[in-house]
Structures are given as structure tokens and as C-alpha cells.
Amino acid sequence: MIKVITEIEDDKWNDLVNKSAVASYFQTPACYRFYKTLSFLEPFVYGITDNDKLLGVVQGYIIADGGKIKHFLSRRAIIPGGALLSNECPKEATKALLKYVIRDLKSKAIYIEIRNYNDYSYFKPEFIESGFKYEEHLNFHVKTLDLESSLKQLSSTKRRDVKISKKEGAEVVMATNEDEIKEYYDLLFGLYKSKVKTPLFPYEFFKNLFYQEEGKFFLVKYAGRILGGSVCTELIGRTLYEWFVCGLDREIKNVYPSTLATWGAIEYASTHNMTKFDMMGAGKPNDGYGVREFKAKFGGELLEQGRYIHICKPIMYETGKIGVKILKKLK
Numbered sequence: 346m347i348k349v350i351t352e353i354e355d356d357k358w359n360d361l362v363n364k365s366a367v368a369s370y371f372q373t374p375a376c377y378r379f380y381k382t383l384s385f386l387e388p389f390v391y392g393i394t395d396n397d398k399l400l401g402v403v404q405g406y407i408i409a410d411g412g413k414i415k416h417f418l419s420r421r422a423i424i425p426g427g428a429l430l431s432n433e434c435p436k437e438a439t440k441a442l443l444k445y446v447i448r449d450l451k452s453k454a455i456y457i458e459i460r461n462y463n464d465y466s467y468f469k470p471e472f473i474e475s476g477f478k479y480e481e482h483l484n485f486h487v488k489t490l491d492l493e494s495s496l497k498q499l500s501s502t503k504r505r506d507v508k509i510s511k512k513e514g515a516e517v518v519m520a521t522n523e524d525e526i527k528e529y530y531d532l533l534f535g536l537y538k539s540k541v542k543t544p545l546f547p548y549e550f551f552k553n554l555f556y557q558e559e560g561k562f563f564l565v566k567y568a569g570r571i572l573g574g575s576v577c578t579e580l581i582g583r584t585l586y587e588w589f590v591c592g593l594d595r596e597i598k599n600v601y602p603s604t605l606a607t608w609g610a611i612e613y614a615s616t617h618n619m620t621k622f623d624m625m626g627a628g629k630p631n632d633g634y635g636v637r638e639f640k641a642k643f644g645g646e647l648l649e650q651g652r653y654i655h656i657c658k659p660i661m662y663e664t665g666k667i668g669v670k671i672l673k674k675l676k
Contacts, residue, residue, distance in 0.1 A: 346396060347438050349445045353392045357399040361431060362580075367463040369623075370580040371426030372402055375559055380406050382553045385546070389422070389450070393434075393442040400438045402429040403446050407454055410544045418665040422454035427461040427650075428468075436471050443475035451657040455665060459653040462586070462623055477653035483627040483637065485645035489585070489614040498644025499608070506601040507608050510565075513599045515572070517609030520562035526555050528571045529564055536591045551576065561585070563609040565592060565602040573602030575610040585614040586623045607643060 355374045362368045370376055380388035383406075390404035405424035409416040424446075430439060450457055459477070462484065469479065489495050496504065520526055530551050537545040554560035559581065564574040573592025579585045587610055592602030614622045624645060628634025641647065656662045 347441055348394050349442060350392045350394060351390065353390060353399065353402065358392075358402060361399050361402065361429060364431065365429055366432055367427060367430055367465060368580060369426030369429075369462050369584065370559060370578045370586055371424075371462070372404055372429035373559075373580070375557065376578070377404050379554065379557050379560075380404075383550060385549065387453075391442060391446055391449070393438050393445075395435070395438060400431045400434045401442050403442060403459075404429075405459075407450070415668070418455070418661060418668055420454050422450045422457040424457065424459040425462070427459055427463055427465055430468060434468075439468055439471040440475045443472060443477065447476050447655050447657075451655075455656075455658045455661045457655040457657065460626070461650040461652060462625065464648075464650055465653075472653050477655050480652045480654055481630050481649055482652045483630055483634075484648050484650055485624040485627055485640050485643070486648055487611060487622040487624070487643055487645035489611060489619050489622050492612060492615045495611050495615040495644070500642040500644070503604055503608070503642045506604045510600050510602070510605045513567075513597070515565055515567040515597075515600045515602065515605055517563050517605055517612075518566055520555060520564050520574075523552060523555065525564060525571060526551050526562065529562065529574045529576075532571065532573065532593070533589060533591045554578070561610070561613065563606050563613065565605045565609070567597060567600055567602075572597065572600065573606045575606040577610050577613075579614075579617075579619070582618050584621050584623050585610060585617075585619050586625055588625060603639070611643065 358374050362373050377388060377390055380386060386406040386408045388406045390402065392399055393401040403424060405422060407420065407422050409420045447457065473479065487498065530548050534545055537543065555562060559578045561577040561579060562574060565572045575587055576589040577585050577587050587607065590603055590606055592606055594601055594603050611622050624640050627637045627640055630649065
């Protein structure tokens with residue numbers, strides 16, 4: 346008998362993670378526990394079973410931004426990584442899970458967004474039939490089978506930038522204390538405020554991630570300062586995910602901290618038995634996305650794995666989109 350559950354045993358959940366072809370860090374018990382440490386979001390998780398066998402999991406969080414009005418208009422349910430589904434998950438079980446997700450979240454969020462980091466084309470009919478709309482979205486996956494091949498995959502300019510940055514005295518180190526995390530966060534916050542102009546998670550996110558086994562902070566240091574870094578999470582033995590990266594790239598001559606940070610993360614993946622480095626998004630195909638050019642030079646494969654969207658409140662969704670555009674122009 347097919348049944349939706351909201352409490353999942355860790356051993357069954359981890360077993361599904363280990364066996365599923367579409368597993369990601371973002372659909373693991375470890376990630377769910379991390380979300381539960383954060384005060385600014387509301388985590389959720391749903392599972393689908395058949396005769397007590399776990400066939401699928403959908404987990405994510407509800408988040409909103411700003412003061413009362415903006416908070417009300419920006420409530421969204423985000424499901425990073427895509428659904429965790431068994432390789433033989435029946436269509437009726439997949440649809441039952443997805444329909445339950447919509448039914449339970451529609452009163453809590455303006456929209457639901459599933460961000461795929463694997464190929465879900467096999468399951469696409471079930472998503473569409475359950476009420477989700479497909480939107481194209483790009484990503485890069487970099488193979489990390491060994492250090493030598495990973496280095497060869499870099500463009501000639503990126504290899505040069507890594508080499509001369511190290512020669513100049515810059516180095517990539519793993520974060521060791523909260524002071525380093527705070528220094529990096531201040532740098533990242535400044536970048537988001539001046540250039541990116543989209544909401545950034547509070548410092549609490551980065552501080553708490555630092556204490557998770559799966560959280561990795563690759564910091565670029567030069568002359569005692571942190572000039573940049575890459576914030577990653579790992580699905581141990583399979584994939585390293587780059588959640589955030591930044592650097593003061595024009596501050597020191599011959600030092601390229603953004604490049605060095607991403608390379609440091611790729612180097613780690615290549616020497617820790619991981620098969621790929623996931624750059625977690627490269628924009629929509631027809632939209633200008635300056636970061637895509639930067640990401641393309643690390644030798645990854647450009648993929649279109651898309652996103653699934655369900656609009657729970659269409660009028661509020663359109664109002665919110667207009668509001669976001671206006672706020673970006675005012676910043």
C-alpha cells in the first residue's frame with residue numbers, strides 16, 4: 346500500500362540515498378538536520394512508501410525576506426537538488442508524493458521550486474501530471490576523477506591564474522574557526538549588496554554549516570587576509586557542491602581569489618574519491634548570466650537539467666516578481 350509519511354527513519358533514508366541515481370546532499374538526513382538548526386527558515390520533509398519500503402523523499406525549506414510586506418510577498422518553498430527517488434519508483438508513487446507536496450505547501454508558500462542537480466527527464470511526465478511546470482535552467486558538472494585530469498580540464502587562462510596566484514603567495518586553506526567564517530561572510534555580504542542584489546542567507550547559515558561534517562569552506566588567504574573563498578557541501582564519496590564563491594579579484598595584482606577558491610574545491614573533490622563537482626546553476630539559457638562565462642572555464646559539461654515550478658498563488662507571484670525588479674533597481 347502506497348503511503349505518504351513525514352517522519353523517516355535515518356537508516357532507510359540513507360539506504361535510498363546510497364542506491365538512488367538522482368541522490369544529492371540536499372536530500373539527505375544530514376541536510377535536513379542542518380536546516381533544523383537555522384532560525385530563519387522552516388524545513389519540511391515528505392516520504393513515500395509502499396508496504397513500508399521507502400521509494401522517495403522530498404525535502405526543502407520555506408523562506409521569506411525582509412519586513413512584513415516583503416516577507417508576505419516572498420514566501421517560497423525551495424527544494425534544492427530535486428526529489429530523491431528510487432531507481433524503480435513506480436509512477437503512481439512519484440505522483441502521489443508530488444501531489445501531497447503541493448497540497449501541504451500551497452497554503453504556506455506563494456510558489457514551490459524544485460532545483461534539479463541531476464537528470465530527471467525519466468520522471469518528467471509525473472512532475473507535469475502532478476501540477477508542476479518545467480523551466481529550463483543550466484548547470485555545470487565538472488568531472489573530478491583524478492587531480493591530473495581535473496587540472497587539464499581548466500582553460501589555459503584558469504591554469505595560468507592558479508599558477509601565478511600561488512606564485513604570488515596566495516593559498517587555499519580550509520577554514521578552522523568562526524573568525525575566518527565571519528571574515529569571509531562580510532566579504533560575501535558586500536558582494537551581494539553591491540553587485541548580486543539578491544537576498545543572502547544570514548551569517549547563522551554559514552556559522553552553522555561550518556560545524557557540519559559535510560560543510561567545507563575553502564578560503565583564499567594572502568598576506569594574512571581572506572580575499573575570497575568557496576563554500577561547499579558534499580555527498581560523501583560522490584559529489585561536491587559549490588553553494589557560494591566570491592573573491593576580491595581586482596584588489597591584488599596577479600592574485601585571482603575566485604578562481605583559486607573554485608580550483609581549491611575541485612582539487613579537494615579530485616583527491617577525496619568524488620566523481621564530480623557541481624557548480625549549482627548557470628542561469629537560464631536565453632538570459633544573460635555573467636557568472637556562466639567564469640564557470641565555463643573550469644572544464645565542466647554544460648547541462649540543462651531544469652527546474653520544476655508550481656505557482657500556489659498566481660496573483661501574489663506576479664506581484665512579487667514586479668516588486669523584486671523594482672527593489673533591484675532601487676538598490
